[in-house]
Amino acid sequence: MVFAVQCPNASCKKYQLVEEHDRGKVVNCLLCKTPIRVGGGAPSASKPQQPPAAKPRQP
Numbered sequence: 001m002v003f004a005v006q007c008p009n010a011s012c013k014k015y016q017l018v019e020e021h022d023r024g025k026v027v028n029c030l031l032c033k034t035p036i037r038v039g040g041g042a043p044s045a046s047k048p049q050q051p052p053a054a055k056p057r058q059p
């Protein structure tokens with residue numbers, strides 16, 4: 001199963017797909033290389049608990 005995570009970089013916000021086994025790991029954004037924590041919520045708790053829209057943007 002794959003799911004989408006969103007880059008926490010405010011000037012990037014790119015969605016990318018990660019695999020279920022990457023949950024709990026940190027992946028780097030493909031664009032800006034910002035570390036993205038997979039699962040467990042975003043590192044910045046500025047938003048209430050609400051997952052991002054699961055659909056990655058079509059190019």
Ligand SMILES: [Zn+2]
Pocket residue numbers: 007008009012013014029030031032033034
């Ligand atoms: Zn990014």
